Amino acid sequence: MAKRFLTADDVRRLGGPTIVIDRETVVTPQALETAASAGIAIRAEGGGAYTAPAPNRGPDAARAQHTLPQLPEPELAEGVGVVVTAVGKNRPGVLAEITAELARLDCDVRDISQRTVADFFHMVLTCAVPDGADFKSIKDTLQCLGGDDDFVVRVMHERVFRFMHRV
């Protein structure tokens, strides 16, 4: 039976012992409850108990999945995965602390620049990350370095800079 939805009302009307539905039909929570309390089994066509289908986002969505990756992007900066910036109070060992953590995360520092003004420093590192690395864990690990009264680290994906500063 090809239906977009199976409602509680449908279940009461169709009755049991089994209602067979199309694979794309979405069963409402109320329909599931009604069926369960009446002892009616809801099965998807071709056998098996009902499981919610993947959302059908419509014909445009299917096309978009094909066309979206084809939209032109700003040129890729070779070997850059993340951009790490650090700002804070200067003291011996700050650079070592950050780069040691980067090494532990298997990130390759491609470029680095650092300035100090009076007692403060700011530092920019561009790094290549290993294939398949989890950006979130790299970011979280690095951003935990330093502290309120020491220095602050920020990590952003290179694509943000590429979109903002390159056309």
Add this chain to the structure above:
Amino acid sequence: MPFTDREILETVRMVELETLDIRTTTLGIDLLDCADPDLESACEKVYTKIVHHGRNLVAVANSIQNDYGVPIINKRVAVTPISLVAAASGSDDLVPFARAMDAAAVEIGIDFIGGFTAYVHKGFTRTDEALFASIPAALAETKRVCSSVSLATTRAGINMDAVAKFAAVVLETARRTAADGGIGCAKLVCFANPVEDNPFVAGAHHGIGEPETVLNVGVSGPGVVRSALARLGPEASLQAVAETIKRTAFKITRMGELVGREAARRLGTSFGIVDVSLAPTPAVGDSVADILELIGVDRTGAPGTTAALALLTDAVKKGGAMASSSVGGLSGAFIPVSEDQGMIDAVAMGALSLAKLEAMTTVCSVGLDMVAVPGDTSAATIAGIIADEMAIGMVNGKTTAVRIIPIPGKKPGDKHDWGGLLGTAIVQDPGRFSCEVLWKRGGRIPAPMQSYRN
């Protein structure tokens, strides 16, 4: 080096210090296939479809935030105008639809859902009338549902009967949410020339020309523009000011384009539009009024304010248009009074009157937004304020809106703090003269000459 230090630090500064963010990722969901002659079944389908499609929205937005280091503040859903979805049910009480929307919003973890909507710019269907009657109860009973109505278009003129009815709905909504300072009205907006892909609440809804599902993005960044102008200084010419705003808007929009593409890809849907709107928040520095004052007026509301706002709105649109082929929605500058600390200050010191605000709406991207008036303002006066705003939109072929809050028990000059994003209102004086006769005439203001374009 692929990026210069300056470029990198500029971006980091925008995010860290200047409150640049993706203000909203809004998933539009078509609900026309949820129509059902049985009210209960229709509501079941509405709930089920919103949850079915929206379930991953928050997770996807969070994953993009994590993967790119770009803050995404709000995740929202916009649905097909409920007056269309509910028509088949024939019900006079449409509050159950609002309950279904609210429950679905809770289930998928979002704070607002838009689409308790009707288009009545030319006239009412029976369901439109039922929806109007249901708005006060729906907004009082639910927390997350937002309602919007279309009262006028350039093509159709202004439906003054609908304006009068809407004014009554506003007053009744304020009365029902009196304990919370009439907060229901903050979720209620009327439009001239509404935008069908607007991702920002309270006016967000999924228009009938839209696809099955679509992902729209709203970017904001008044703080970034403000800082750029502060660095430019007061000596620079207005061309330099426009150029600076344009360049900044370009960069902001690029971030929206990136997030929009990525969010649509991860959700498996199509990418609709980037709405590049300077949307202020009560946070210090995140203010459109501050920008106007940096352009060169002493206080927002002083002579020159409308000109400064015209420059700002236009430069934002131009920068946005160069940055993305998908700029849409409202795109420009919002001036929600209670949500903008600079505007609140301007009202408090008597610089910004309701009349000046109305003038500003001729060149901003929306209209009278989050304006508080005394709770005992008459329906005729509220209808008059709305009709004026609709006329501006109709004649100028632009979107205008009114989100007005008659705060029960408050007098002009009184303060009310709603807290959070809605901010603090100072009740404004609508004047002591009304428009009873105009209000009572009823009927429709015909479409202007500009509409005869075929």
